[in-house]
Amino acid sequence: MSLATDSADQPTLYKRIRADIEKRILTGEWPPGHRIPFEHELVARYGCSRMTVNKALSELAQADLIERRRRAGSFVRRPQHHSAVLKIADIRAEITALGRTYGYELIHRKLRTATVADCDRLGVKKAGKVVAIACRHSADNVPFAVEDRLIDLSSVPDAATADFSREPPGSWLLHHVPWTEAEHTISAIVADDRAAKALDIAVGAPCLVIDRYTWRSARTITAVRLLYPGDSHRLVARFKGG
Amino acid sequence: MSLATDSADQPTLYKRIRADIEKRILTGEWPPGHRIPFEHELVARYGCSRMTVNKALSELAQADLIERRRRAGSFVRRPQHHSAVLKIADIRAEITALGRTYGYELIHRKLRTATVADCDRLGVKKAGKVVAIACRHSADNVPFAVEDRLIDLSSVPDAATADFSREPPGSWLLHHVPWTEAEHTISAIVADDRAAKALDIAVGAPCLVIDRYTWRSARTITAVRLLYPGDSHRLVARFKGG
DNA sequence: TTGACTTATATGTCTAGACATATAATCGTG
């Protein structure tokens, strides 16, 4: 017993089953609440074993497209309208991907014992030493973003001696610190005097702000604020939902 | 042959295997590039069948934490630093979740044949009729966001007769249109005269803008621009990466 | 040294079963 009902199976069978169902959901043929055929029905339709259709349905459940209920069956979920995948690229990668010349400039670097404000920003009770960095990224010699960063040296001691005059701290951290988790907060402000000068825009011009707080297994790594000219930069997020 | 080496298996075995490995990656014990034990090694360690460890590893690969290479093994991926899950909640849900009173007000509603600008905004060559809506959301009677929306009636005919004076178009669409895909663009602007009046903020105050373009299987559904006061609203995105 | 060929092996997919478990539906009883 094997093989499917129609068409050559270039992709593997479970992928085809998954794609078939996903298509019916996305076209609206199977609206939210609709019961997906039972596993044993799909087994019959595709002429395969239950593990195969189970793998397809499990992946759909993982992607939140369907909900699986014991004894009841699998149902198309109501779209969530809640989560989108936001691509926040490394700035250098983002600029070079646009075919523009990346420029980097260290404005300020200071090693100091953490102030109360620093601790607050890093979300720690008491920190030892930190590195505070201000720098600017540019595309084709036009200011692209200014970065204001704090690195917790008790988590990343090597950062004390790293040369941030050549390499942006973001790239350096990316290569020197393994997997982390982070939280981004996006907001809008108007450029004050200092920001306007750094970004070469008018005082009062809109700016997009990304605050990123990064940690690894409960240890703070770094906190950074990125300031972009609001009219020239955009964040794009794709998603599936309602 | 069954059961694992240590501790009671409250979660199922494959979940425990996945969690074990994920923990070692996230703590840095297994840095990027590190080779995960082969499936047959994990089979021996956990005393289970290969399908069980395969399921654990497959899920880790799906989450981009590891990369699997035939003949070579499975490796901890270099963190991507690229994608974050951004929660963009339904405005009503967002406000009520904060324990505040949601308010809605229809400012403007017009049914018209699509202008060139409308078609451009909807990303279609030529549209028939559209509904243009302007409305305002408030929290505890304080303006929270203004919405400027276009709905393509050739895709959603029912929207022509829907009563948007009571129900926000976002909620209505959520309940009347099945699964869709969307693209969000986030940027910053300063409030012009009209926006300032609608949001009860000063002209020139920063605003966060979300432009959302929604479609279902190649058919445009709606395009909407949401304008938030930039200092009072924040978008938060969690992620795992570098 | 280099390039072509062969081989070994880890993953990718799949099977035909199994038992566990949550729960919808049914049945019985007060």
Place this chain on the structure above:
DNA sequence: CACGATTATATGTCTAGACATATAAGTCAA
């Protein structure tokens, strides 16, 4: 009719195999 006990069933997890396939590594010839 309301409510508790029972049963049927769809999913959840797992096994012990199988063959396919991409490819790293080794082999050999030019």
